[in-house]
Amino acid sequence: MGEQPDISNAEWQVMNAVWEGQPVTAGELIKVLGPANGWSAATVRTFLHRLVKKGALEYEQDGNRYLYSAAISKQRSVKQASRSFLSSVFGGETGSLVTHFVKAGKLTSEEIDELRRLLQEKESK
Amino acid sequence: MGEQPDISNAEWQVMNAVWEGQPVTAGELIKVLGPANGWSAATVRTFLHRLVKKGALEYEQDGNRYLYSAAISKQRSVKQASRSFLSSVFGGETGSLVTHFVKAGKLTSEEIDELRRLLQEKESK
DNA sequence: AATAACTGTTTACAGTTGTAAATGAATCGT
DNA sequence: ACGATTCATTTACAACTGTAAACAGTTATT
Numbered sequence: 379m380g381e382q383p384d385i386s387n388a389e390w391q392v393m394n395a396v397w398e399g400q401p402v403t404a405g406e407l408i409k410v411l412g413p414a415n416g417w418s419a420a421t422v423r424t425f426l427h428r429l430v431k432k433g434a435l436e437y438e439q440d441g442n443r444y445l446y447s448a449a450i451s452k453q454r455s456v457k458q459a460s461r462s463f464l465s466s467v468f469g470g471e472t473g474s475l476v477t478h479f480v481k482a483g484k485l486t487s488e489e490i491d492e493l494r495r496l497l498q499e500k501e502s503k
Numbered sequence: 504m505g506e507q508p509d510i511s512n513a514e515w516q517v518m519n520a521v522w523e524g525q526p527v528t529a530g531e532l533i534k535v536l537g538p539a540n541g542w543s544a545a546t547v548r549t550f551l552h553r554l555v556k557k558g559a560l561e562y563e564q565d566g567n568r569y570l571y572s573a574a575i576s577k578q579r580s581v582k583q584a585s586r587s588f589l590s591s592v593f594g595g596e597t598g599s600l601v602t603h604f605v606k607a608g609k610l611t612s613e614e615i616d617e618l619r620r621l622l623q624e625k626e627s628k
Numbered sequence: 629a630a631t632a633a634c635t636g637t638t639t640a641c642a643g644t645t646g647t648a649a650a651t652g653a654a655t656c657g658t
Numbered sequence: 659a660c661g662a663t664t665c666a667t668t669t670a671c672a673a674c675t676g677t678a679a680a681c682a683g684t685t686a687t688t
Contacts, residue, residue, distance in 0.1 A: 386645055390591040404665075420648045423666070428645090442654050442665055459592045460603060466515040467584045472608025473617070476601055478585060480621045483597025490622050492598075496605045497615050511675060529635075545678050548636070553675090567635050567684050 382450060382458045383432035390459075391415055392425045396435060397452045401445035507575060507583045508557040515584075516540055517550045521560060522577045526570035 385393055391414075395407055408422045426446060429435040434455075437444035468475040485493070510518055516539075520532055533547045551571060554560040559580075562569035593600040610618070 384644085387587065387591045388646065394594055417646090418648060420650095421646075424646085424648075427667070444666075456592055456603065457607065459588075460607065462512065463584075463588045463592075464604070464608070466512045467581055467588075469519055472604050473610055473614035476604050476608070476610070476618060477614075477621065478581065479589070479597055479601050479604075480618065480625065482582065482585065483589070483601070485598055485601070485622075485625060487626065489598035489602070490626055493601060493605065493622060494619070496602065497610075497618060500605065500610060501612065501615055509674085513676065542676090543678060545680095546676075549676085549678075552637075569636075 382454055383434050385429075385432075385434060385455060385459065388415070389425055389429055389434070392422070392429060393434060393448065393452075393455065396446055396448050401438065401447045403440075403443050403445060405443070407446070507579055508559050510554075510557075510559060510580060510584065513540070514550055514554055514559070517547070517554060518559060518573065518577075518580065521571055521573050526563065526572045528565075528568050528570060530568070532571070 391411060392407065395411055396402055399406065404423055404426055407426070408417075408419045411417055411422050412419060426435065430437065430446075434448065434450050435446050436449040437446045439445075464470055464472065464475055468478070480493075516536060517532065520536055521527055524531065529548055529551055532551070533544045536542055536547050537544060551560065555562065555571075559573065559575050560571050561574040562571045564570075589595055589597065589600055593603070605618075
């Protein structure tokens with residue numbers, strides 16, 4: 379279990395796109411991420427480069443271009459970012475955090491049911 | 504409703520301490536934040552200075568020292584940081600985020616009850 | 629009064645981030 | 659075969675971050 383690299387906000391956009399479409403070329407990512415974030419092609423490429431350097435992405439060469447894939451698990455990355463956020467912004471109190479998001483966000487009735495189920499589980503332990 | 508300044512991770516530690524003990528002197532903050540984060544006194548002072556400059560803190564002079572208070576609301580700051588985190592890390596899906604934290608974190612039975620109540624409310628609307 | 633102990637202010641400095649242009653190498657269309 | 663296009667790599671650059679030491683002014687101590 380090595381160190382997880384730190385992923386910046388902008389880089390999260392890239393990582394999420396890669397996790398979704400893996401393996402994927404820079405061109406494809408640019409087509410999606412550029413418009414969605416107002417980034418130039420060069421900007422997207424910079425992020426890709428940095429993420430490879432950080433060890434968050436890896437690639438396989440295919441002709442003159444790369445097929446990018448994630449080199450770190452989304453699970454673990456989400457977990458780490460979440461822990462850090464929880465601790466900074468909510469002082470580590472999961473209760474306040476969850477309360478905040480339930481109050482402020484939208485939830486489908488399926489999600490609400492799912493949450494009830496999880497709370498049940500949590501309680502019974 | 505002006506712009507909310509961006510608060511960095513380290514700065515959140517400071518802001519949280521100020522929100523809790525407002526108004527508070529640098530000395531008091533150093534006593535608490537120093538050990539808790541392994542920061543030297545100078546480091547804490549730097550953060551205070553930056554936060555004042557960013558408009559996140561303000562102060563009232565008291566002899567040769569300052570009594571610091573928050574100049575921005577915790578509510579709004581938490582909301583902004585939360586929105587940004589939700590969007591970066593969970594692609595804006597409140598459901599996944601809440602699920603994640605409920606699964607990964609600790610909740611007291613009071614908090615669980617509170618959440619059930621909130622879910623109820625949410626549903627009935 | 630002189631000095632020690634605090635305060636806040638300035639300066640430092642390397643690493644990260646957001647944003648991209650410039651450059652060089654490979655490939656594709658004609 | 660050659661110019662146009664497409665890739666990845668390098669270089670740029672200012673703002674923000676984490677971490678603090680240096681400096682200057684004020685207050686408290688001896």
